[in-house]
Amino acid sequence: MDSNNHEKSKWALPFRKKSGPRLHKDDITVVDTGNAKKAVVATALGNAMEWFDFGIYSYLAVIMGKVFFPEMTGSIQLIYTFATFSIAFLVRPFGGLFFGRLGDRLGRKKVLTITLVMMAVSTLCIGLIPSYASIGITASVLLLLARLVQGFSTGGEYSGAMTFIAESTPDKRRGFMASGLEVGTLVGYIAGSGLVTLLSYLLGPDRMLAWGWRIPFFIAAPIGLVGLYLRNHLEETPAFEAMEKAAQDEGRQKVPFRELLKVQWRVVLLCIVMVCSFNVVDYMVLSYMPSHLTAVLGYGETEGLLLILIVMFIMIPIVLFMGYFSDRIGNKRIIQGGLLGLIVLSLPAFWWIGSGKGGMVFLGLLCLAVLLTCFEGTMPSVLPALFFTKVRYGALAITYNISASLFGGTTPLVMAWLINLTGEPLVPAYYLIAVSLIGFVIVTMWFTETSGRSLRGSAPAVEKPHEVHEVLQEPEEALWWHEEQSAIHDQLSDSDPTR
Numbered sequence: 001m002d003s004n005n006h007e008k009s010k011w012a013l014p015f016r017k018k019s020g021p022r023l024h025k026d027d028i029t030v031v032d033t034g035n036a037k038k039a040v041v042a043t044a045l046g047n048a049m050e051w052f053d054f055g056i057y058s059y060l061a062v063i064m065g066k067v068f069f070p071e072m073t074g075s076i077q078l079i080y081t082f083a084t085f086s087i088a089f090l091v092r093p094f095g096g097l098f099f100g101r102l103g104d105r106l107g108r109k110k111v112l113t114i115t116l117v118m119m120a121v122s123t124l125c126i127g128l129i130p131s132y133a134s135i136g137i138t139a140s141v142l143l144l145l146a147r148l149v150q151g152f153s154t155g156g157e158y159s160g161a162m163t164f165i166a167e168s169t170p171d172k173r174r175g176f177m178a179s180g181l182e183v184g185t186l187v188g189y190i191a192g193s194g195l196v197t198l199l200s201y202l203l204g205p206d207r208m209l210a211w212g213w214r215i216p217f218f219i220a221a222p223i224g225l226v227g228l229y230l231r232n233h234l235e236e237t238p239a240f241e242a243m244e245k246a247a248q249d250e251g252r253q254k255v256p257f258r259e260l261l262k263v264q265w266r267v268v269l270l271c272i273v274m275v276c277s278f279n280v281v282d283y284m285v286l287s288y289m290p291s292h293l294t295a296v297l298g299y300g301e302t303e304g305l306l307l308i309l310i311v312m313f314i315m316i317p318i319v320l321f322m323g324y325f326s327d328r329i330g331n332k333r334i335i336q337g338g339l340l341g342l343i344v345l346s347l348p349a350f351w352w353i354g355s356g357k358g359g360m361v362f363l364g365l366l367c368l369a370v371l372l373t374c375f376e377g378t379m380p381s382v383l384p385a386l387f388f389t390k391v392r393y394g395a396l397a398i399t400y401n402i403s404a405s406l407f408g409g410t411t412p413l414v415m416a417w418l419i420n421l422t423g424e425p426l427v428p429a430y431y432l433i434a435v436s437l438i439g440f441v442i443v444t445m446w447f448t449e450t451s452g453r454s455l456r457g458s459a460p461a462v463e464k465p466h467e468v469h470e471v472l473q474e475p476e477e478a479l480w481w482h483e484e485q486s487a488i489h490d491q492l493s494d495s496d497p498t499r
Contacts, residue, residue: 023475027459028468031170035235039168040177042230043161044184046116049223050154051185053123054287055192056216059305061291061412063213067131068140079416084144088151089409092401095155100397103156107240108164108393111156113231118153120224122146127217159383159397166384167237167392170463172452174381175331179323182376183316189286190312192216197305240389263488264387270446271386271396272403277339277439278375279408284428285368286312288412295416296425297354299361307362311369318370322377330451331378335443338374342436345371350429385450388457388485407435456481 057064065081095115103111126146132139161181169177195216203212286308293304326334345367352364387395411431418427454460460471460478471478 023459023472023478025468025472028471028478029459029461030465030468031168031461031463033463036169036177038230039234039237040165040180042227042234043112043164044180044187045223045227045230046112046119046157047161047181047184048188048191049116049119049123049220049227050157051188051286052192052223053119053150053217053220055189056196059193059196059290060213060216062294063209064143066209067213068143070132076420079413079420083413084140084147087144088147088154089401089405091148091151092155092405092409093398095152096159096397096401097155097394098152099156099160100394103160103163103393103397104391108160108167108237109231109234111393112160112164113228115153115157115160116224116227116231119150119157120220120227122149122153123217123220123224125149127214127220155401156397159400160393162380163384163393163396164234164237166381166455167240167389167458170461171454173327173463174385175326175378175451176320176323178381179319179326179377181380182319185376186312186316186319190309193290193305193309193312195219197309200305266446267386268395268399270442271383271399273439273442274335274379274383274447275400275403276407277435277443278379279404280411280435281342281368281372281375281432283408283411284415284432285365285372288415288428289365291412292415292419292425292428293353293361296419297356307358307365311362311365314366315369315373315376318373319376322373323381324377326378326381326451330449331382332443332447332449332451334374334378335382335447336440338371339436339440339443341371341374342368342432343440346429346432346436347426350426354425382450385453385455388481389455390457392455392457453480454478456484 061081064084068084069080099111099115123146126143129142129146130139162178165178165181166174199212199215200208290304290308293299293307322334349364349367352360352367355361355364383400384392384396415428415431418431419425462468462471476482
């Protein structure tokens with residue numbers, strides 16, 4: 001068989017067209033609830049590790065600027081600090097490409113273990129870098145290198161964690177259980193920001209600047225060891241194991257996901273827009289806002305940090321509620337509600353934040369935070385469901401990280417630059433409104449409800465054995481993605497009749 005025919009044969013079985021969906025009881029996965037909970041905890045801890053770093057870096061942004069960019073002053077120094085924060089996002093798509101391909105080939109568990117170790121080591125290294133006063137520009141370069149390693153590993157971490165949880169949980173509880181991933185985000189961020197707040201109070205500004213800022217980075221190592229232990233004791237996801245078994249039984253070869261993306265450009269664009277909407281408000285509230293309060297609005301460091309810390313505590317149960325609620329009324333409605341809320345309430349929220357009155361500032365922050373939970377409670381279950389099992393990790397990793405790099409991680413830098421350029425403190429509100437308008441239109445037009453339904457390319461996953469019989473009664477609904485799969489087959493056949 002020549003190479004061209006060999007390539008064509010890869011598509012023959014995975015996307016063969018059938019007369020109708022066929023479903024056998026042995027195809028349906030009865031999820032082990034204990035394993036599903038372990039998967040949530042282990043993946044959430046890795047996400048907590050990632051956001052522990054983001055938290056301490058964001059809350060230490062002013063100090064980091066003085067340590068590594070002392071020749072700059074004021075808002076320019078802050079811009080350089082956030083530029084170092086944002087530049088790591090440039091390598092995230094490359095990390096997504098590298099780890100995503102590995103995840104679809106070797107399994108989700110192995111790759112998530114590798115990314116966690118890389119994150120822990122690179123975060124620890126930041127705490128070991130000498131200051132600019134000691135080694136000059138080399139200090140800034142070493143900080144940049146450590147951030148690049150973090151960005152590369154994160155490229156495979158979050159998308160892999162979403163994939164792992166989505167494939168390990170029952171369909172009817174996917175929203176609630178996957179929302180635990182974002183609880184990990186908040187716990188990590190609270191731990192990082194809370195530690196910085198406590199150290200700032202105990203040590204004071206001089207000792208924090210001299211050596212206290214290093215302490216939070218040192219703590220990354222033991223957190224990484226705990227996460228490594230938990231992930232090593234996980235089982236591979238049922239969806240990936242079923243795919244591997246089918247590949248062995250039927251002789252299927254791995255599908256190059258780049259081919260799938262060519263015929264699913266609308267899904268790719270939808271994912272990019274949804275990730276953009278989610279990440280812009282996420283990084284706006286959790287990464288940029290501490291520095292906005294301090295550097296732009298003139299709030300005391302401790303006061304501003306404490307307000308956001310309290311808001312994040314309040315967010316935790318709301319995130320879980322949003323995940324639970326999405327399983328009941330549908331994730332599309334929750335996402336649309338969050339986008340509409342940002343369109344209507346972003347300006348009032350920033351007016352309140354800029355008022356200078358403690359209660360109004362807290363109300364503005366809480367308003368943005370509650371709207372953020374609409375995405376945190378749904379996106380970890382929504383995004384993996386956009387792609388077929390065979391290419392899910394790789395396709396999601398690349399798409400997610402391209403969007404996160406272009407629109408999410410750059411948010412603090414863009415906001416700092418625009419405010420410095422215009423002198424207008426309401427720029428973040430206008431930015432949120434524009435992004436949310438685009439997101440609402442695209443989600444309304446293109447997003448198909450996935451709550452309570454099987455993942456694309458996989459048979460249903462249920463929680464109780466008696467649910468298997470219920471699923472078998474409606475195979476068309478159980479394999480709702482069958483027509484979409486057939487359409488992909490037709491598109492491929494039209495582009496190459498020999499397939």
